[in-house]
Amino acid sequence: MFDTLTQRLTAIFDRLRGYGRLTEENIQEALREVRVALLEADVNFRVVKAFIERVRARAVGQDVLQSLTPGQQIVKVVHDELMELLGGSGHRLAMAPHPPTVIMLMGLQGSGKTTSAAKLARHFQRQGQHPLLAAADVYRPAAVEQLKTLGGQLQIPVVGSAGQKPLEICQEALRTAADRGLSPVIVDTAGRLHIDEPMLEELRTLKREVRPHHVLLVADAMTGQDAVTMAERFNSAVGTDAVIMTKLDGDARGGAALSIRQVTGRPIAFVGVGEKPDAFEPFHPDRMASRILGMGDVVSLVEKAQASVDQAKAEELAKKIREESFTLEDFAQQLRQLRSMGPLGELLEMVPFFKGAKGIPAELRGEESELRRYEAIIGSMTPRERLEPQIINGSRRTRIARGSGTSVQDVNRLLKQYAQLKKMMRGLKQLEGRAGTLKGLPFQIPRR
Amino acid sequence: MKFLPALTDCLRQSLERSRNFLSDGLNAVWSLGGVVDEALLEELEELLISADLGADVAREFLELVREEARHGRVSTPEDLRSTLGRFLEEALAGAVAPLALDQRPSVILVLGVNGGGKTTTCGKLAAALKGDGKSVLLAAADTFRAAAIDQLEAWGKRVGVEVIHQAPGSDPAAVVFDAAKAAVARGVDVLIVDTAGRLHTKSNLMEELAKLKRVVGRQLPGAPHESLMVLDATTGQNGLAQAKTFHAGVGLTGLILTKLDGTAKGGIVVRIHRELGLPIKLVGTGERVEDLQPFDPKVFVGGLLPE
Numbered sequence: 026m027f028d029t030l031t032q033r034l035t036a037i038f039d040r041l042r043g044y045g046r047l048t049e050e051n052i053q054e055a056l057r058e059v060r061v062a063l064l065e066a067d068v069n070f071r072v073v074k075a076f077i078e079r080v081r082a083r084a085v086g087q088d089v090l091q092s093l094t095p096g097q098q099i100v101k102v103v104h105d106e107l108m109e110l111l112g113g114s115g116h117r118l119a120m121a122p123h124p125p126t127v128i129m130l131m132g133l134q135g136s137g138k139t140t141s142a143a144k145l146a147r148h149f150q151r152q153g154q155h156p157l158l159a160a161a162d163v164y165r166p167a168a169v170e171q172l173k174t175l176g177g178q179l180q181i182p183v184v185g186s187a188g189q190k191p192l193e194i195c196q197e198a199l200r201t202a203a204d205r206g207l208s209p210v211i212v213d214t215a216g217r218l219h220i221d222e223p224m225l226e227e228l229r230t231l232k233r234e235v236r237p238h239h240v241l242l243v244a245d246a247m248t249g250q251d252a253v254t255m256a257e258r259f260n261s262a263v264g265t266d267a268v269i270m271t272k273l274d275g276d277a278r279g280g281a282a283l284s285i286r287q288v289t290g291r292p293i294a295f296v297g298v299g300e301k302p303d304a305f306e307p308f309h310p311d312r313m314a315s316r317i318l319g320m321g322d323v324v325s326l327v328e329k330a331q332a333s334v335d336q337a338k339a340e341e342l343a344k345k346i347r348e349e350s351f352t353l354e355d356f357a358q359q360l361r362q363l364r365s366m367g368p369l370g371e372l373l374e375m376v377p378f379f380k381g382a383k384g385i386p387a388e389l390r391g392e393e394s395e396l397r398r399y400e401a402i403i404g405s406m407t408p409r410e411r412l413e414p415q416i417i418n419g420s421r422r423t424r425i426a427r428g429s430g431t432s433v434q435d436v437n438r439l440l441k442q443y444a445q446l447k448k449m450m451r452g453l454k455q456l457e458g459r460a461g462t463l464k465g466l467p468f469q470i471p472r473r
Numbered sequence: 474m475k476f477l478p479a480l481t482d483c484l485r486q487s488l489e490r491s492r493n494f495l496s497d498g499l500n501a502v503w504s505l506g507g508v509v510d511e512a513l514l515e516e517l518e519e520l521l522i523s524a525d526l527g528a529d530v531a532r533e534f535l536e537l538v539r540e541e542a543r544h545g546r547v548s549t550p551e552d553l554r555s556t557l558g559r560f561l562e563e564a565l566a567g568a569v570a571p572l573a574l575d576q577r578p579s580v581i582l583v584l585g586v587n588g589g590g591k592t593t594t595c596g597k598l599a600a601a602l603k604g605d606g607k608s609v610l611l612a613a614a615d616t617f618r619a620a621a622i623d624q625l626e627a628w629g630k631r632v633g634v635e636v637i638h639q640a641p642g643s644d645p646a647a648v649v650f651d652a653a654k655a656a657v658a659r660g661v662d663v664l665i666v667d668t669a670g671r672l673h674t675k676s677n678l679m680e681e682l683a684k685l686k687r688v689v690g691r692q693l694p695g696a697p698h699e700s701l702m703v704l705d706a707t708t709g710q711n712g713l714a715q716a717k718t719f720h721a722g723v724g725l726t727g728l729i730l731t732k733l734d735g736t737a738k739g740g741i742v743v744r745i746h747r748e749l750g751l752p753i754k755l756v757g758t759g760e761r762v763e764d765l766q767p768f769d770p771k772v773f774v775g776g777l778l779p780e
Binding site for chain 1 (some may be wrong): 588
């Protein structure tokens with residue numbers, strides 16, 4: 026839809042090629058682009074202004090002027106500054122010395138508190154803890170029901186009913202947690218406006234009585250310029266310890282993260298990246314910086330892949346790529362691995378390569394159902410066909426299609442894609458030889 | 474639209490908060506020195522950007538002010554104010570359109586990203602139309618989000634409107650199919666379909682929405698008569714991407730701007746309207762049943778401008 030900042034800056038500096046050195050005017054022009062990019066990303070204009078000044082001060086220095094690729098250099102300076110402003114990564118919520126640890130969520134209506142409460146509980150559950158959810162949103166119709174349903178799916182107990190007062194629910198949660206040895210207690214509160222005094226007073230009362238160890242502000246990544254007002258008011262009225270950014274699985278640049286971080290001075294602890302309970306990650310400032318600037322989130326992708334790929338299988342695959350013996354059998358295995366990582370499109374969108382003019386090839390865009398179909402097709406092949414796909418002629422195709430409940434066109438498409446993949450892998454092999462490591466792949470190629 | 478008196482005090486109050494910002498802002502801008510120079514223009518630009526109008530719209534307005542200043546037509550804060558007022562009202566020309574309620578049943582599909590206020594809007598809209606003497610049916614086609622059906626049912630009970638629903642996790646297309654049948658059988662005037670929130674970047678979910686539209690269109694030719702995207706007023710520039718993608722995917726007939734009772738100005742609708750020409754049909758200003766109004770650009774712009 027829009028060019029990335031990197032592309033725009035490169036264009037500016039390309040025009041200047043041959044001049045030998047950059048003037049302050051050039052930098053000025055580049056910074057104007059940076060400014061628009063930040064504003065388009067919904068970074069608050071005041072934050073942008075201060076930020077541009079800082080970057081200017083740094084950019085006028087030697088390193089940019091002497092650099093061979095000034096466009097990239099400026100992006101790097103901007104990126105570094107952004108990262109610095111976004112704060113350290115992996116903010117951990119410390120557990121209280123005497124359990125239960127209490128975590129209270131607050132935020133505007135529709136920012137994603139209830140979903141985040143469940144995801145946060147799931148996060149602790151995966152770490153081997155035994156969380157308890159307190160459904161203290163008694164105002165929105167069926168909010169308690171929503172949290173109970175989510176808790177039920179995750180087998181995490183939920184305390185609260187619509188007839189109770191929020192404070193009663195919290196107190197009951199604390200008793201339950203103490204009795205059953207559960208911790209942390211995660212309190213979901215009703216969505217409220219940051220200018221709604223009575224509702225803010227309720228939060229203050231909860232905070233005073235329940236004494237949460239952490240108060241987390243839940244903020245929507247799509248928020249515009251008003252993010253600063255919202256964050257500032259919540260912070261001054263109630264006090265914020267850390268932030269959860271939600272809905273980062275969309276295409277919002279998430280400039281609000283920077284704004285909120287700036288106004289509250291509090292770290293962003295987690296980001297919500299999907300509708301499933303596991304779509305919840307610790308915050309990474311480097312990725313956020315790239316995202317705000319419109320660069321591919323390669324690091325995220327590599328890490329995401331690492332988490333779900335079996336290292337031994339990856340080694341084997343790497344060997345196959347080197348020996349060019351990647352068969353359809355391996356392809357099927359790759360598909361299974363991709364599926365365990367989440368929707369393919371989501372994964373591919375993180376790769377800068379696909380962000381270019383062409384975008385993601387339509388065949389690769391298919392979501393999980395597509396992958397399942399491919400697996401079915403490969404499953405309907407004979408072992409020999411999987412090893413030597415070139416023998417798959419017309420009648421074999423018809424048989425495979427019938428066996429897998431698909432059409433001959435589907436089989437053709439799969440074979441074509443397999444051929445493309447093989448070709449791509451040949452390219453990767455050469456790349457590996459040159460660059461040493463392979464980044465941006467959904468799997469890692471270990472060195473020999 | 475007659476179902477609610479236009480320009481009620483309610484909306485005015487809600488906008489009061491927004492108003493202060495631009496009025497204080499403009500006076501502050503003017504106190505800089507009273508001449509249209511670059512510093513003043515920059516301040517002006519920031520004012521517009523802080524209302525989420527976007528850098529493009531802001532730049533265009535600056536051009537206009539420069540032009541006016543060159544002709545000596547801007548010399549007081551009043552001039553600046555009226556220039557801005559005219560600019561915004563022109564930008565929103567054609568942004569008003571009544572709900573299409575001529576058919577029986579008229580089908581209104583309510584869609585948008587997660588957390589925008591779809592279910593609440595459906596409840597309020599049902600109440601407003603009922604208050605206007607129409608018979609209304611709600612369809613709980615958000616079968617995905619936990620307890621979304623319960624939430625809509627609670628609204629149905631509150632405003633006295635029947636809700637067609639199935640079990641959580643069932644096919645939303647089946648719910649819509651049932652609801653369309655029920656709407657015809659009961660001879661209701663309006664069927665409001667609440668759909669699951671979805672980020673516009675999820676192509677499979679966009680496809681699901683297109684399917685809902687096809688299903689209801691097959692049942693009732695011409696339906697849905699309205700496909701309205703709910704947009705949270707706190708949304709920034711991403712609102713444009715949302716509107717573009719939903720429009721391309723299902724063909725929108727308008728927007729509903731919600732949560733205008735906060736401090737956010739909802740300026741992104743100006744940009745959306747200019748780029749896509751979509752009208753803003755309704756404005757949500759709170760959690761009460763009556764907090765839903767027809768959009769009025771004068772009130773909207775007036776809310777941004779000083780008295």
